[in-house]
Amino acid sequence: MSKRPERLTDEQIAEGLRDVPQWHREGDALLRTLQAPDFPAGVRIVVAVAEAAEAMDHHPDIDIRWRTLHFALTTHDAGGITVLDLRLAAAVDTAVDTVLSSS
Numbered sequence: 001m002s003k004r005p006e007r008l009t010d011e012q013i014a015e016g017l018r019d020v021p022q023w024h025r026e027g028d029a030l031l032r033t034l035q036a037p038d039f040p041a042g043v044r045i046v047v048a049v050a051e052a053a054e055a056m057d058h059h060p061d062i063d064i065r066w067r068t069l070h071f072a073l074t075t076h077d078a079g080g081i082t083v084l085d086l087r088l089a090a091a092v093d094t095a096v097d098t099v100l101s102s103s
């Protein structure tokens with residue numbers, strides 16, 4: 001097994017968030033909410049995110065309400081936000097952009 005990442009400091013999180021401006025921090029999680037054009041597009045986004053997450057072995061909490069998607073990222077194993085969450089945030093953004101540009 002690879003070494004578990006360390007929790008980031010408040011400063012490191014704030015700095016990391018500059019690269020993923022669609023996200024904000026709430027406590028021990030990074031959050032992004034977005035509106036898909038319709039429900040099927042929202043589901044396609046979730047499928048693309050799931051594939052990226054599985055490849056990274058790091059998984060978001062996802063809430064779908066019709067065409068509104070909420071993503072929450074935290075590292076359960078570390079009890080807070082780690083570099084894995086910042087990487088996953090960027091991967092979610094890529095998945096969203098890919099799906100939306102092809103629909």
Ligand SMILES: C[C@H](O)[C@H](O)[C@H]1CNC2=NC(N)=NC(=O)C2=N1
Nearest residue numbers: 057058059060074075076077078
């Ligand atoms: C063994 C495996 O690497 C861990 O259980 C992974 C899987 N996906 C995970 N996803 C998230 N968000 N946090 C974790 O701590 C986590 N742990």
